[in-house]
Amino acid sequence: MTEYFLCLVLFCLGLYAILIKRNLIKIIIGLAIMEYAVNLFFILIGYKNSGTVPIFSSLKEPRPEIMVDPVVQTIILTNVVIGLAITFVLVLIAMRIYEKYGTYDIRKVNRLKG
Numbered sequence: 349m350t351e352y353f354l355c356l357v358l359f360c361l362g363l364y365a366i367l368i369k370r371n372l373i374k375i376i377i378g379l380a381i382m383e384y385a386v387n388l389f390f391i392l393i394g395y396k397n398s399g400t401v402p403i404f405s406s407l408k409e410p411r412p413e414i415m416v417d418p419v420v421q422t423i424i425l426t427n428v429v430i431g432l433a434i435t436f437v438l439v440l441i442a443m444r445i446y447e448k449y450g451t452y453d454i455r456k457v458n459r460l461k462g
Contacts, residue, residue, distance in 0.1 A: 365377060
């Protein structure tokens with residue numbers, strides 16, 4: 349139960365960074381924290397205590413109740429790769445905004461509009 353609460357705290361921390369902060373880099377970090385919180389939540393959902401790899405040939409008697417669900421692991425792996433690519437693109441966009449406007453502050457960028 350504590351682990352799920354920590355996922356919620358991480359998610360709220362990322363949401364706080366997105367809603368309150370005005371620096372583009374801090375907003376991107378907030379998005380990454382939210383992504384990691386969701387990934388951690390799904391990892392905890394797929395976790396089984398003393399779980400085994402779902403390879404039936406290695407077991408004498410297959411017992412699905414002790415096997416870990418591999419779908420959750422593949423979804424999280426895919427999500428991590430996509431999240432890293434999106435974060436990379438967001439950082440590149442933030443760098444271009446800094447080159448054009450000379451600031452990461454979204455209030456100043458909104459005022460310039462041009």
